[in-house]
Amino acid sequence: MKTVQFREALREAMNEEMRNDPNVFLLGEEVAEYNGAYKVSQGMLDEFGEKRVIDTPIAELGFTGIAVGASMMGLRPIVEFMTWNFAILAADQIINSAAKMLQMSGGQYHCPIVFRGGNGPAGQLGATHSQSFEAFYAHVPGLKVITPSTPYDAKGLLKAAIRDNDPVVFLESEKMYGDKGEIPEGEYIIPIGVADIKRKGTDVTIVSFGKIMKVAHEAAEILAKEGISCEIIDLRTVRPIDYHCIVESVKRTNRCVVLEESWPLASISSEIAYHLQRYAFDYLDAPVMRVTQTDTPFAFSPTLIEEALPNVPRLINAVKATLYRN
């Protein structure tokens, strides 16, 4: 094992896959000469050259469409968005083209393409630069949506995404790129759609994904000292969702809190709550709770950010509510 930053894990995944397959290439704003706005693609231009590590103008809709078309020809583009907020300009090509191509063409054309970049709030960046897109893209049949929380998962899942024959949305975070974690020396793949139990526990299941997983870990530590044992499920993929893992866990703990960094309406948490009341109703000893961002756009001021985001006290509160210990 070796310790790497999140950004290095992503880079290793891309480097290995690009060495393995000449059809894989990377494009996006500042990915080549600048070595990536967040240095994920550092050194890749040097190794692979301009043909395969391509700087684009600020033209999200255009370069995404070009990548989708290239993928119809059997190339395997990795499209880096400086952040997913800017990919809203490209959403037409992701949702209307890539996600629909296979079905519209009656199975003749498919899009082996990965869309990746920073997702979610990353400090005082204001309303337009702080959005989380898990639920947005999970909503769309035809896409797969990955949201890793550790360097280990990031590498294995990104490799799986690049090899996958369907369009994959891969959600990272500017705030996670510097996080360190252990990964094996050699190549490995983590299958898409499989959740991971990051902490074993008996009293309550916390389901989460992505950057906010940290809050789950912290809360579980504190609760452990109070004698409350939390199981933490990291979904890792939000389309498809590993419902089986969640239901089996809740059958053991009989309680569930979903922790999500984004807005509450039409969210991953509402989906999971539906699923649990439908398929684990008889096992639940308390209503499924959730902790999400407030039902408001993200604002600039630190006090408003503090109010908006899920945090450890809020999660602890919700966990205790499922145990009727408030």
Added chain:
Amino acid sequence: MATKAVVKPTKTTKKSTSTGTTKFSKETYIKWYTDMLLIRRFEEKVGQLYIQQKFGGFCHLYIGQEAIVAGTITASRPTDSHMTTYRDHAHPLALGTNPRVLMAELYGRTTGCSKGKGGSMHFFDKEKNFMGGHGIVGAQIPMGTGVAFAEKYKGTDNVCFVSMGDGAVRQGALHETFNMAMMWKLPVIYIIENNNYAMGTSVERSTNVQDLSKIGDSYEMPSKSVNGMSPEAVHEAISEACERARRGDGPTLLDIRTYRFKGHSMSDPQKYRTKEEVAEWMEKDPIDHCLDVIKENKWLNDTEITDIAAWVKKEVEESIEFAENSPYPAPEELYEDVYMQKDYPYIKEY
């Protein structure tokens, strides 16, 4: 290694406007000098405060580009509107917004020009018709054109100034918008603040046609390249564009050649350009230029010049004091200004 694009500050095109220094009055020069000095000192301070971590977020400075707003303001009317990018500190300062509310916004305080909700990238001042501060590259191009649409619809003779970077012109929305703006002859003036770089990408590395004044050609939009280090040249180009717009002849595209003396934002190692290139442009500092003209013409004596600097210093210092003594928004304010509907039923849990 990044290939460093070499751009010469002296580079002018055949369309460039000459910069006569005698055409403008003493008052105009003093206004330009004062406005630009306020912007410069305000932002220098902002840069320092940012490094001291007095506030967070992204912070993009306009330093070096001041002549564009200075020349635009003297050539326009208070009833005209302005919409720009996230590099938005200079516009409201030149329009006369109190520096205090701008500083307070940077500090995320409730007294800020956007109540601490927008931050550096989202300054607004409705009183001055300053319509933002927009963080999504290119978003203001269609929106600002919509403002012009409304002016025409209402039958006013106001214009809207839409500023954008040289990188922003690569957004497809520009082309959709230019087509409609020309077809409908909307009173809009597109200002490319062409500082030759979009983050680390030079104009040279992002297009086949490096003369950005040609972007409007397929719509037959009147266009011109302008020396952006000269408030005189900017003023003249803007005046001409305003006349055209106000008489109903539609938009103008101005490719205003400028340079940002600082990095793209506060975290930019600037490996894509040389120190020599930066130094060469800094010699064209429009503030120095205006001061030279003022001195040559003996319009102000040394004491009067020092008085301006002292006034600017005081304005900036007071803005910091004001910001630091202002409260942060209360947590409940998160639920204000999201909907006009006062009793909107938010989902509320923990």
